[in-house]
Every structure is written in structure tokens, then in C-alpha cells.
Amino acid sequence: MFKVHAIPPDRLPELLSVMPKAELHIHIEGSLEPELIFELAQRNGVQLPYADVAALRSAYAFTNLQSFLDLYYAGASVLLREQDFYDMAWAYFEKAAADHVLRAELFFDPQTHTARGVPTAAVIEGLSRACRDAQSQLNISADLILCFLRHLSEEEALATLEEAMPWREHFIGVGLDSSELGHPPEKFTRVFARARELGFHCVAHAGEEGPPAYVWGALDVLQVERIDHGVQAIHDAALMKRLADSRMPLTVCPLSNLKLCVFKNLADHNLGQMLDAGLCITLNSDDPAYFGGYLNDNYLQTFAALDLSAQQAYQLAANSIEASFAPETDKRRWMHELKACFQGFAEQD
């Protein structure tokens, strides 16, 4: 086993950048950069209420989740054709490859698009084609997770799942996103039961802005395999114990939490405390085009702000591999690659 203490602290940023890692919480619509929004708007003849890229980017000043979601849905309005969904996902995969991401599980929101008359086929086939090309051209293992918009009804979620069934081989799980407060997990009990019955993995956003009770609901009622965000769990000792004892993964997104004012400063983030409490924490970018950074930016800025160690870097990367829904044989291979990477850094001294 490599000696993690043999890694000099000044080499930590380089190590964070090149270590192999998985990204488990990325909304692909949240990777749409302003430049691509304008390019697609022009391609598709969509009028945007912003004069140019700079004007759009300057609107990215959020006070909470809802203030972000309003812009995020407006940005997604330029996506109309299969090729648009492909181009968006491909742009993300190129960034992910540069960040040494070897596994990506992409959230997508079909309801955001079908409500505008975009066929489910265009959404799923464009994203799925990009996932296949990510594997063959960039050596990134990628899969899709279909998310239900929690501000809409459970009936609409059920209809969305049934509409996606002709493409059931193209996604591996279901998730729950959008406005959290006022939309507890229990609202989606039946659609998650149906998804489990169909053999899909289940995850849900819970405890981003919402209370610990929403995390309990996601665990006990929706029976999820991962909690997305979950940072509010810190306020409930019994919940923290449950998460630690069960090694329930949390997909934490520090730059998102900062930009949506969940924490005032990155130095106030509770990721270090949650790692210390023994939780299976992973680090992710959420909506990188809107929150000022892709996966490595999240690692680099969080490690600097919280003064985290090489041991914690290893733990986070290992957790991301462990918590992924990839086949066990792939996970074992990636763990060897991760160890070899750390070994290389320890040996050079």
C-alpha cells in the first residue's frame, strides 16, 4: 500500500487534478455553457432575452436554488434536436476527460424538454449517442439517470417514466430534482416503487435546502441507493449515524452549495466534518456551467478552503468509484488505477 504521508502537500493540487475519479452528480443541462446556449439559439432560431454571452453570464448571481432553476430552465430552451443533446453532452465529456473522470453518471430532465414539444427520442438518443462515443473515443464509462421534476405532480412523473420505456436500455436509474422545499420525497412514493419494480437504480436530491426529514424520506420511503447533496443531514445526529453505518453515499457539490448560498463561504462547508463522521462522501459539480467550475475546480477549491489532505483525496476518489453504478469488474480495475496513481506520487520522493 502506498504511504499517503509520503506525498508532499505542495503536490496535492497536481494529484487532485490527475487522480482517476467518478462524477455521480452532474445535470447535463447544467453543463450548457453560455457560448453553446447562444450557438444553439442561433442554430434553432430561438430568441433569448439576453443580448449576448456576457449579459447572460452576468445574470448568474443566485440567492437560492429557485433563483438558479429559473435561469437553468431558460438556458435549456435552446435544446430542440437530437444533435443539440449530443453536442451538449459531448462538450461535457471533453471537460470530464481533461479532469481525469473515468466514470460519469449524467442526470437529465426529460420533462424540461417534452413540455416544449421536444420528443423523448431526441433527448435520450442524443445523450445516449454521446455516452457511447465517450466510451469509444475518450475511455469514459458513462450512463444516464432520468430525473423527475419534483415541482410537478407524481402523475406527470409516472407518465414520464412510461413514455421513456421504449428507451429503457438507455438509462440505468431514476432521480428526483428541481425545487426541493415544499416537495418532500413522499410525494413520489408510487413512481419510485414502479422504478424499483422495473429494475432501475434510485437516487434523489434531499437535504440540499430541505430538512433532514427529507433525507429520511428519501431513504425509507423512496428507498434510494444514494442521496444527492444531503448536507443538511449534519443537523440530525441519528441520521448521521444511519448514513455512516449503512455507508449510504452522498453526492456533495461544494461550488453549487456556495453559489446557491447553502453555505456563506467555502471554508464553512461541512464536507470535512461529514468525512470525519465516517460518511461515504463523494465530490461532484452539479451544474458546472452555472456554478463556476467542473469537477477538478470543485476538488481544488474545496481542498484549498478546507485544508484537506492527500488521505482525504484518496478517500473521496475511492468513494466515488465505490458509489458508482458501474459493473464491479470496472470498479475493481479503477481502484487499482487509483492506487497506482497515489503510489506514483509517493514514490517520487
Ligand code: HPA
Ligand atoms: N438541485 C435541484 N435541482 C437541480 C439542481 C440542484 O442542485 N441542479 C439542477 N436541477
Ligand code: ZN
Ligand atoms: Zn443536483
